[in-house]
Amino acid sequence: MKIDKAIPYGTQDITQQDIDAVIAVLHSKFLTQGPLVKEFEEKFAAYVGSSYAVAVTNGTAALHLSAMALGVNADSKVITTPITFSASANCIRYCGGEVVFADIDPETALLDINNVRAILEEHPKGTFSGIIPVDFAGYPVDMAAFRALADEHGLWILEDSCHAPGAYFTDKNNTKHFCGDGSLADLAIFSFHPVKHIATGEGGMITTNSEAQYKKLLKYRSHGMVYQGNSDLIENHGGWYMEMQELGYNYRLSDINAALGVSQLSRAQLGLQRRHEIAKRYDTAFAGTAIKTIPVKENVYHGLHLYIIQVENRKGLYDYLRANNIFAQVHYVPVHLMPYYQSLGSKKGDMPVAEKYYDHCLSIPMYPTLTDDEQVYVIEKILNFYN
Structure with a gap:
């Protein structure tokens, strides 16, 4: 495709x-x-x-x-x-x-x-x-x-x-x-x-x-x-x-x-429903692979502003997707590592879980007007990179 x-x-x-x-x-x-x-x-x-x-x-x-x-x-x-x-x-x-x-x-x-x-x-x-x-x-x-x-x-x-x-x-x-x-x-x-x-x-x-x-x-x-x-x-x-x-x-x-x-x-709820359809397709595509997704508890209805995966060689995948016209993003650089907060005393190592998460996280396309074909293309490229 x-x-x-x-x-x-x-x-x-x-x-x-x-x-x-x-x-x-x-x-x-x-x-x-x-x-x-x-x-x-x-x-x-x-x-x-x-x-x-x-x-x-x-x-x-x-x-x-x-x-x-x-x-x-x-x-x-x-x-x-x-x-x-x-x-x-x-x-x-x-x-x-x-x-x-x-x-x-x-x-x-x-x-x-x-x-x-x-x-x-x-x-x-x-x-x-x-x-x-x-x-x-x-x-x-x-x-x-x-x-x-x-x-x-x-x-x-x-x-x-x-x-x-x-x-x-x-x-x-x-x-x-x-x-x-x-x-x-x-x-x-x-x-x-x-x-x-x-x-x-x-x-x-x-x-x-x-x-x-x-x-x-x-x-x-x-x-x-x-x-x-x-x-x-x-x-x-x-x-x-x-x-x-x-x-x-x-x-x-x-x-x-x-x-x-x-x-x-007036159409916010329709947008949420579409986000859940997109997320379900991603969940199915990445199940059983080395691509880690965030599990959602049964008592939670997720807002799905972002769909985040955690991967090895995040920079390599990020560059590969951009080369294929897929503009993924990273959310977020940990705030405590921003130079301003480091000037106030924060330092690398203070938040080990957050820092490990940052090293592997990537937000992939998630929005209501993402078409089925576009999502299939995104999934295909991510899987191809690791296969």
């Missing part, structure tokens, strides 16, 4: 419905923050099962505002995973806090709760402020277990669900917990970068079940200001009146982005 066009590891799917939704906004009264932002927030909250949602400019902004709302400051120490995009850790540094990395589970590549527990037990209670688990590749973290651990040590939880809208796990009581539904984490965040499940160009969302946190986030998103008619106003000079009560940022999403988000959200 020969495929002439490039096959990326992930890409957006823009339909005529999406284009029409954006054009409608361009003909409307609102280009920046308007009614479609609120509509997107409400529909997304309903999709993941949370009480509140706050739309922002991107996933990094969502992390930053969440860290602010949770009170991160120079006295805060927060535990997170090294296998994630660096923003999961950087948000703590933005607020002056200290990042403490814990290693990953060798089976799932998620933050290892046993390693987190060991770190907590090595220090007096009160040393740490919170935990940022990441639903890496779309695999839901066992938030019930992390919630119990966090409660034992008086910690908040910020769930990074950028990879996992629509994913869930079922707990021992047979209750489904969707990523970002607010049932177990204090706050959760999502990204709408083009390679994610829902694309808005750039965009992010924070979800929570806390009304108090919701109100904080709305304020922080818009320069720390409150406006005429808001009960938090100290005084009211007239209909024009606004006041900056705290230091905030301009992290507002536009109606243009929100229109695309609403349109994309």
Whole structure:
């Protein structure tokens, strides 16, 4: 089989419905923050099962505002995973806090709760402020277990669900917990970068079940200001009146982005179903070979943002696939090995499981518009390389 066009590891799917939704906004009264932002927030909250949602400019902004709302400051120490995009850790540094990395589970590549527990037990209670688990590749973290651990040590939880809208796990009581539904984490965040499940160009969302946190986030998103008619106003000079009560940022999403988000959200579940079809074919193709895949527990519905294999001679396979128009990717270079974090004291050898995972991992094409023929071609090339 020969495929002439490039096959990326992930890409957006823009339909005529999406284009029409954006054009409608361009003909409307609102280009920046308007009614479609609120509509997107409400529909997304309903999709993941949370009480509140706050739309922002991107996933990094969502992390930053969440860290602010949770009170991160120079006295805060927060535990997170090294296998994630660096923003999961950087948000703590933005607020002056200290990042403490814990290693990953060798089976799932998620933050290892046993390693987190060991770190907590090595220090007096009160040393740490919170935990940022990441639903890496779309695999839901066992938030019930992390919630119990966090409660034992008086910690908040910020769930990074950028990879996992629509994913869930079922707990021992047979209750489904969707990523970002607010049932177990204090706050959760999502990204709408083009390679994610829902694309808005750039965009992010924070979800929570806390009304108090919701109100904080709305304020922080818009320069720390409150406006005429808001009960938090100290005084009211007239209909024009606004006041900056705290230091905030301009992290507002536009109606243009929100229109695309609403349109994309309407077919998000279909996209997830297609991702599972693709994953099943990969699972079957690689079973019984030396190509290692990540097993999924029976109580988990995977979000499948990424399909990751672990292989020997990863660089050789990566180059071979690129030579054959297949643009695989590596997720991620461990954050603790980034020069910035090494300058703060991290070093090679600190996270042996994460570092071993990094040496072998490769994300191969996974997106709803990947055709059956393209996937057959990808599988054929991977198997040919090793055979």
